[in-house]
Amino acid sequence: MNIPFVRHRLDNGLEVLIHADQNCPIVAVNVWYHVGSKNERPGRTGFAHLFEHLMFEGSQHYDKGFFHPLQAAGALLNGSTNADRTNYWEVVPSNALELAMWMESDRMGYLLPALTDAKFENQRDVVLNERRQQYENRPYGLAGMAIVAALYPPDHPYHWLTIGAAEDITAARIEDVRAFFQTYYRPRNASLSIAGDVQPDQALRLAEDYFGELEAGEEPPPFTCTPPDVRTSESRMVLEDRVELPRLYLAWHSPALFAAGDAELDLVAEVLASGKTSRLYRTLVFEQRLATEVAASQNSREAGSFFQIVATAAPGRSLTELERAITEEIDRFIQGGPTAVEMERCRAQAESQFVYRLQTVGGFGGKGDQLNAYNVFLGEPDYFDRDLARYREASSAALQRAAAEYLRPETRIVLSVVPKGRTALALEDAQPAVVA
């Protein structure tokens, strides 16, 4: 996997990565800030994401919205926030690179002078509507909140989802925006990638011109958190929702992003539930018809991950039947490990997914975004080959070991989501789930 790039660190600490790819006359400008909802505190959740919205509302030297000049130049642009980081990108025609650099540098350096109460209140309303649309008004939309709230204690920064609690969003104040910007939106807490149809020396000069003048500021406070205690007993919860079919969620703590066991559990998820030949799909959906769908994922994050299995009951089937069948399949996997054919298949899938993702220079998951991901999380933007090697070199014994170590019945959280008023459909002894 050859993604050649130039790396340079500006005096103010901003990392700049440039990858030339002349396939298409476009350039992707991508900025990662190493801040996410895990930098929030209890009672002030949802703030990192609300802040991301304000980054699109204009900055000191162009205060008429971030979208307008870029869309006028033919750009595609977006941003996103998760627990660990916030990213922003635009894909522009190659002759609009300087405009993108102007805009990104202006909001990195000069956001606050353009901030107003009206903008803040407007975007707070937009975010509350985003929350209603994506969580409150969506079937099973609150399950994710119940899972993380149960997996992590209240003072752990993964206890809440990035969207945050509605009451916290409502309570956010404009002063919080200023403090947050000054603490985290610093060149030294960011990584800038430029990928596409550029001359590297010219792109680097633009980066120096536009970003070099920004103040370095203080180092952000180091992130610390106490790892959650190792669980010693299963915890069962029930959540009532406006749904017709009950759904079961199983979740376990698992190794952090890039830690030993992380890639192995990604592959375990693949063998268990990716595609029709996967073990859980085959048993639950195909053969026994207990479920209408099943999914498994290793949700990799910097300060600790969680592994999750989700299955929706087929009409007339019970969550108890689902739980039993899933547990049996996990036991079987732990006893016997993956077969040679399964190893061949999950490695082939991992490898091809890797190549598919890197077809594009821009957007979420494209080459520019991936360079920044490796740089921000590992300080090694050239981690592509080693990342792929984690999957290529994982042995069947290692998958088996990872499953045995992390997917134990006594350490899991089990959430039953059932139709309103029908808590009898939940697994036995489930306690009402807590959602913000």
Added chain:
Amino acid sequence: MAVDRTRLPEPGPPLSFNFPEVRRRTLANGLRVCTIEHHEVPLVTCFVLMPIGSSQDPGHQPGLAAITGDLLDEGSGDLDALAVHEALGRIGAHLDTEIGADATLLELTTLEQYAPRALELLASMVWNPRLDPRDFDRVRELRLSRLVQLRDLPPAVADRVFTQLLYPEHPYGHLPIGTEEALRALTIADVTTFHRRVYTPKNATVIAVGDASHDRLAALVAGAFGDWASPEGVDTDLVDVASLDAPPSPAGRVVTVHRTGAAQSELRMGHIGLARSTPDYHALLVMNMILGGQFVSRINMNLREEKGYTYGARTSFEFRKGPGPFVFQTSVQSDVTAEAVREVLAEIRAIRGGRPVTAAELELGRAALTRGYPRNFETAEQLGRAAVQLALYGLPDDYFTTFVPRVLAIDEHDVTRVAEDHLAPERLLTVIVGDRDKVGPTLEGLDLGEVSEVAIA
């Protein structure tokens, strides 16, 4: 060097763009083949386009085309359903099947080295699926469960009600998944007969794009699909949706679907629009960009950026073989539902002449469509999808190359004229999926016709 922050850097002039060469041939069995070389990544992406969408469903069998498409990868030739996926998985191939109003599209992506095997599997699925009764039964059950789940998903409910009311007694009047009643009545014999009748090489176009020469791509397709023969003595004709009369356009009306305690109202407002063949295509794209087609459009700026009613709002024309819908869609907080509807109605009226497009808006709308145009053709998948558009709608080979100059030729008068001609405020169908108790009383006095409530279909 200190940079000048007093003004924005001007982007350079629009970049010239040439769509890569598409080579075409027709196999002896009538199957059309398009090939495009793309050497950026060692992949091959292959599309099978069947002009068989939900509009080909027989009137009493909504959902037949979709379940047929869904059964293609459930076993074919010597392989049962699991064996097909085992074979795809071992070469890391990625398969997608999409079913829309006008077409069924299969897409398979694979590393170049596995392309022969991947194409062989793809051809076998399309041409020789097993259509086993047990697989049919299982897949139908999953689709019925999906229909049950969609009743709780406000966007799905809104789309369903909007589609049914907009196109009564018309091939576009149902969603591809069909209805519970029709799915329950279907048999595997219906699927087999339908497949035999319409899945023929003469109806098919295969588009192969990737890291190989035209000759190699074409040889791969010919090797996999060349022996597919048309059935004898079967009428393989398709319904010509383009030649059907559009349903009569009723007066405006407002329909609500009650959802107790809903946190938001899901909204659709629209009417029947135009076919892909309309000569006003480019002007309508520009007009829509200004009205509601991008972030900085009038409607999104109004509802989201000024009022904070919603996370996002947009309008679109769905150009199909026959006239597809023009639709506004959003999800708004319940207590401002009526205000949001009123604002959208005002915006639709305004762009027809009350507040005509300005020179700056025109420039922005045209630029957004043209300046970034090359990014639509970066990957093998994007190039393949572009070729699918050419094949499905019979567009000329220079369509993508002439797109930019055609859009740049649109002026303010064109935009106002197509808004006047093709937006019809008096015919808007408004669908609101939300809480009756919060929304109902506020709808009094909306200038949009009669208000009624329907149950979730």
